C-alpha cells in the first residue's frame with residue numbers, strides 16, 4: 001500500500017491565477033442536516049467555504065437556515081424538500097456532497113435517489129454519512145453518470161460492504177468496492193485512512209486520536225468538496241484533501257488534546273496559503 005507524501009499538498013494546492021473569479025473555484029451543493037443534526041451541515045459547508053470553494057449552497061431543512069446563515073454568511077441555503085429548487089441546484093453545481101447529518105428518513109432516502117439519478121458525468125458526487133447508511137440499508141443501487149467519492153468510516157463501510165471491521169483488508173476492500181461500483185473512489189476513514197481508486201490503494205500516515213470527535217468526518221466531506229471544485233477530480237486531489245485534514249489536526253494536536261472541527265476549519269486558509277507559496281505556480 002503506497003503512502004501519501006506531504007509533497008502532494010504542494011503539488012495540488014496551486015497559487016490562484018490573479019485573473020480569476022469565484023466561478024473558477026467550483027460550485028458546491030451540500031445536501032445535509034436535519035432536525036437533530038444541524039451541526040453536520042454547518043461543519044461540512046464551512047469546511048467547503050474555508051477550503052476555497054467559489055460558491056457553496058446548502059440544501060437543508062428551513063428550520064436550520066438561520067443557524068447556517070449566521071455561522072456561514074458566505075453560503076446560500078435552499079429547502080431540500082422544494083423539488084424545483086433542488087433540481088435546479090443539482091443542475092447548477094459542479095460538486096454535490098450528500099449525507100452529513102441527513103438522517104435516514106424517507107425524505108433523505110428520496111434525496112439520495114434524486115442525486116444519483118440527476119447528476120451528470122461532468123459532476124462529482126461525494127457520498128458520506130447517512131447517505132451511505134441509506135444506500136446500504138435500503139439497497140439503493142450505486143449507479144449514476146457522475147463521478148463518485150464515498151467517504152465511509154469503518155462502521156459505514158461494514159454496512160455497505162458487509163465486511164466486518166476485522167475483515168476490512170486491502171484485498172477484500174478492493175473486491176467489495178468493485179461489486180458496489182468499479183468506477184467509484186473509496187475513502188475509508190480510520191486511524192491512517194485509505195483511498196481505493198481504480199486498483200490503486202493509498203494511505204495517509206497522518207492523523208491522531210484527538211480527531212475522534214463528532215463532526216470531524218463531516219468536515220472532511222466539506223474539504224473534499226472544496227478541493228474537487230477547485231483542483232478538479234483526480235486521485236491526487238482526493239489524496240490532498242484527505243491529507244490536509246489530518247495534517248492540520250496533527251499540528252493542532254501539539255497544543256490541543258482534542259481537535260475541534262471548527263478550529264481545524266478556521267486554520268485551513270492559512271495552511272493552504274503556505275502550500276501554494278511553496279508550489280509557486282498557478283493553473284492556467
Ligand SMILES: NC(=O)C1=CN([C@@H]2O[C@H](COP(=O)(O)OP(=O)(O)OC[C@H]3O[C@@H](n4cnc5c(N)ncnc54)[C@H](O)[C@@H]3O)[C@@H](O)[C@H]2O)[C@@H](O)CC1
Pocket residue numbers: 036037038039040041099100101102103129130133153154155156189190214215216217218
Ligand atoms: N453535530 C452533528 O450534527 C453531527 C452529526 N453527525 C451525523 O450523525 C449521523 C450518524 O453518523 P454516526 O457516524 O455518528 O453514526 P453511525 O451509526 O452511522 O456510525 C457509528 C457506528 O459505526 C461504528 N464504527 C465502527 N468503526 C467506526 C469508526 N472508525 N468511526 C466511527 N464509527 C465507527 C460505531 O461503533 C457505531 O456503531 C450522520 O448523518 C452524521 O453525519 C455526526 O457526524 C456527529 C456530529
Ligand SMILES: Nc1ncnc2c1ncn2[C@@H]1O[C@H](COP(=O)(O)OP(=O)(O)O)[C@@H](O)[C@H]1O
Pocket residue numbers: 129152153189190191192193206207208209210211212213214215216217218219220
Ligand atoms: N484515532 C484516530 N486517528 C486518526 N484519525 C482519526 C481517529 N479518529 C477519528 N479520525 C478521523 O476523524 C474523522 C471521523 O469521521 P466520522 O467518523 O465520519 O466523523 P463524523 O461523522 O462524526 O463527522 C475521519 O476522517 C477519521 O479518519
Ligand SMILES: [Mg+2]
Pocket residue numbers: 128129153217218
Ligand atoms: Mg461521518
